[in-house]
Amino acid sequence: MTSFFIKSIQLLFSISILIFFHELGHFFLAKLFKVRVERFFLFFDPWFSLFKKKIGDTIYGIGWLPFGGYVKISGMVNNEKKDKLITENTCKFYSQTSIRRLLIISGGIIFNAILSILIFTFLLFKYGEINIPxxxxxxxxxxxxLGKEIGLKNGDVILSINGKKIKYFNEIPQEIFIGNIIIVNRMGKIMKLYLNNSKKSLIFDRKYTTLPIKPRIPSVISYIFKNSIAEKYKLKIDDEILSVDTGEILFYDQIKEALFRQRNETFLISINRDGDFMQKKIHMNSKGILGVCLKTFMDLDDIFFFERKHYSIFDSIYHGFMKTWYVLKNQILFFKNVFHIETKAYKQVGSFFSIAKEFPSKWNWEIFWNFTATLSIWLAFINLFPIPSLDGGYIFFIIIEMLIGKKLNEKFIERCTILGFLLVSFMMLSIIIWDIFKVFIY
Structure with a gap:
């Protein structure tokens, strides 16, 4: 229950920030061009609001339905019937030039993109980056x-994905996620692996799209349990297990199976202790459990030589922009898969329930802001879709006006907006139902 509460609070806080900045973008550009803003609301307020206060010409408030927010701009919807008591024509949205209207509508998208860049810039400046080349x-x-089903094997050295040489290890899962061809070095033999739609479906046809790929590491002991076989035969922390009754070097992924095969048997275990090679004769129990914890690759920075980068504020801005672009590009490439039914990528489309699950169960500011920055550029991308009632729909109409040289009929735009709202509402409801289906049935 505590985990659920923490995840829910993080989600609510994150989307509040995203919605506020999105609506602030529309508000700022409208005010810049002296267009009257009647209402500025965080969350929707059908029937009633949690808070509202009028300051100047604008009512500011917080609604109770956390599915979005809105800025009501005078003259944007033709429902005022030329009421002179409301405002003068010059303060209305449709009295502005096409360029100004385009900027006002694009304000939310622009501010979400800026927010993403600012957050990534701050994170890079404060924390830097730690990567494994x-x-x-x-x-x-x-x-x-799963990795083996798509053609990978333990020990493969990945040379490139889609013709792109991968610089850092943490980029591999994401590049495989959106890639088509993987070139690997498998025990000295260069091989080409093809990720067709049927293989992609293996990745997407799951509750989580995480593809577990880690650096392969040697078996180095980090902890020994009391009264265990390892303690009985005087194994020590930092011992590297080299072999179990064979001459083969064992890696982390092999050790459990190798020990299980030796249950109820007496065998030689070879270890490297501070550069000294030694062997011990061990009799394994019926469970095949040695009684040790092994180090992860994060514990072996003396072997993998992590690359630690610290950025100046100016470098952080550049890399913050590049990281925003990288995240956006990957989101677009993932979105393309949704329309290929055979990839089953549509199963990963989710609502707020899916988003909430991605937050950690313990509050971590670095993860929170990283995820918020990712959601911010995703929100900007979604709002570019040319669907009436989304920003992209209004942008589409304005571009048409600029091309034909005259304004479109306001009634036509209003009707399209209503249809677009119904379409978006239907899509959101369908996604929520699908999310519930995934949690309780799928």
Whole structure:
């Protein structure tokens, strides 16, 4: 319950920030061009609002339905019937030039993109970056059953994906996610793996799209349990297990299976202790459990040589912009898969329930802001869709006006907006129902 509460609070706080900045973009551009803003609301307020206060010509408030927010701009919808008590024509939206109207409508998208850049800039300046250059992962990759189903094997060294040389190890899962061709070095043999739609469906046809790929690492002991076989035979922390009754070097992914095969058996275990090679004769129990925890790749920075980067404020701005672009590009490439039914990428489309699950169960500001920045550029991208009632729909109408040289009929735009609102509402309801279906049935 505590985990659910923390995730829910993070989600509410995150979307509040995103909605506020989005509506602030419309508000700022409208005020800049002296267009009257009647209402500025965080969240929707059908029937009643939690808070509202009129300051100048604008009513500011907080609604109770956290599915969005809105800025009501005078003259944007022709429902005022030329009421002179409301405002003069010069303060109305449709009295502005096409360029000004385009900027006002684009304000939310612009501010969401700026917010993403600012957050990534701040994170890079404060925390920097820690990465493993792919050439430092000298033992190749370790993957799970899913990775093996799409053609990968433990020990593969990934050379390129879609013709792109991968610089850092943490980029691999995302690039595979959107890629089509993987070039690997498998025990000295260069191989080409094709990710067709049927293989993509293996990735997308799950509740989570995370593709577990880690650097393959040696078996180094980090902890020994009391009264265990390891303690009985005097194994030590930092011992590297080299082999179990064979001459083969064992990696993290092999050790459990190798020990299980030796249950109820007596065998030689070879270890490296501070550069000294030694062997111990061990009798394994019926469970095949040695009684140790092994180090993860994050514990082995003396082997993998992590690249730590610290940025100046000016470098952070540049890299913040580039990270925003990288996230947006990957989101667009993922979205393309949604329209290929055979990839089953549509199963990963989700509502607020899916978003909430991505937040950590313990509050972590770095993860929170990183995820908020990602959602911000995603919100900007979604609002570019030329669907009436979304910003992209209004932008589409304005561009048509600019091309034909005259304004479109306001009644026509109003009707299209109503239809667009109904379409978006239907889509949102369908996604919520699908999300509930995934949680309780799928």
């Amino acid at each position: 792919i050439e430092n992962a000298k033992y190749g990759i370790e993957t799970d059953a």
